[in-house]
Amino acid sequence: MKIKRLGILAILLSVSSPYLFAQNLTSHPSNLFAADDAKLISSDFSFTEGCSVDKNGNVFFTDQPNDKIWKYSTDGNLSIFLDKAGRANGTYFDKKGNLITCADEKGQLWSISPSGKVKVIMNDLDGKQFNGPNDIWIHPNGDMYFTDPYYQRDYWTRTSPDLKSDDVYYLAKGSKKPKIAADGLVKPNGIVGTPDGKYLYVSDINAGKTYKYAIEKNGELTGKQLIINKGSDGMTLDEKGNVYLTLGQGVFIYNPAGELIAELKIKDGPSNVCFAGKDRNILFITARKTIYTLPMKVKGVE
Template sequence: MQVSAQLFNQDSLQLISRQFTFTEGPAVNAKGDIYFTDQPNNQIWKYDTNGNLSLFMDNAGRANGTYFDKHGQLLVCADENNELWCVSKNKKVKVLLSTVDGRKLNGPNDLWVDAKGGIYFTDPYYQRDYWTRKKPEMEGQKVYYLPPGKKVSVRVVAEDVAKPNGIVGSADGKYLYVADIQRNKVYRYSIGKNGDLGDQTQIINQGADGITLDSRGNFYLAGNGVTIFNPEGVKIGHIEVKEPWTSNVCFGGKNHSDLFITASTAVYTIPMQVKGIE
């Protein structure tokens, strides 16, 4: 655990705000601004590189996970109606995906975008109190891929998981990492030329809600605080967050070297000695 001292100082953990109900889905834009969701309040918030916190969007589809595409648009796992959204800078919403073979998804949870613009997303089932349905329409909880382009179809790329949650790709785009929160594992998949996944390999014997990577290939797993593993899957550090649950993590800030942490009713940040890859 000596490596952790080379990455961060626990005493530098700073509370940004505690005014939310449950924070999730942090994403960083090209400037380093962070956007995150307050799902129970149906909102998306923005924390810019100057330290200003502001409400970006109301009626946000019960947004969960988010991610910026290369055009600066915010892709959103809109849990209210189990959809994928694309939100423009002026907050215009385009529904990218609403059903698969006429059935509603379980509830898109987290996502990652490849260099082509294709979207990988996890689809676990968490019963919501704002849904009228009481059981899933889909069989199983899987990982999907929505290729870029107008006339394309979403397809299942991983079904050898129990409850996929956090998801992130490697900097070179060769691998996809999926946190299986039910099996308490993180798996690595090889990404094929057409976006298909193969060669499932367990790399970390711990699950996560959200997950991200730094430029050294270290993994940051959210759950009970933030646990850091090196590329070989060895635990090298832990950021203690004194909240009931830590949902997700994302690098941002002017130099993309600040780690932002969504945790229960709060959002935190901590400066790191390494940059993120997103």
């Protein structure tokens, strides 16, 4: 696949950002980052989302209104990875290096090869279109979990959902038949699992809650536990088990006990976050029209 370079954006690389303030809180000190190292990488998008990192540390993220997936390489270059991306939202890499995307345009899941070849891996639920797959996490064994909230899009022809509720779904490896993994939520959005595959975090953004579930061997979710009294759009974890939530004008970092230990105040309003770079020690943040990076003293686990 031909990759396009966007020279204009290179001008904005490595510019110190006046719109991001990083703070390690004194009540629960974290020392996760240096407060003056945040950088604005670019502000030339419409609405950035769905960032995830490949095995080499490159970040892929979506610009949903413009229907594109971008790549931010470890050497600081921005390029278009895929145009006409099915209005991709959340993304995650599988073990084969394919980018699994929540293709919101028709309520599908796509698998995109490193060369940009698209394969639809999930279409509907018993003939009914999904609300709009939003965010996704892949278990170490290849099983997938994704959230499916309904947000009316201006590029849709439909004006109401086929499904009666907004739920979390489970798609077993190799299967095309998803099933409900968690229901009873108002509007599930952000989702991320632990690297050992034992636990799954799900954010109910409209209820202002983030829950932790145990993942059973058959893929079922049990032991729902309220862990944080805050909702989130995108989410990630670091090597210490800290949970990173994006909501409003901040990235909020909680320790495994659910205590707020640090926050990043971002004027643009963050939508998602992941750890980038060859050593997974750079926090990459999508925030509406912008993207930011922040060197960290911890590493990511996704």
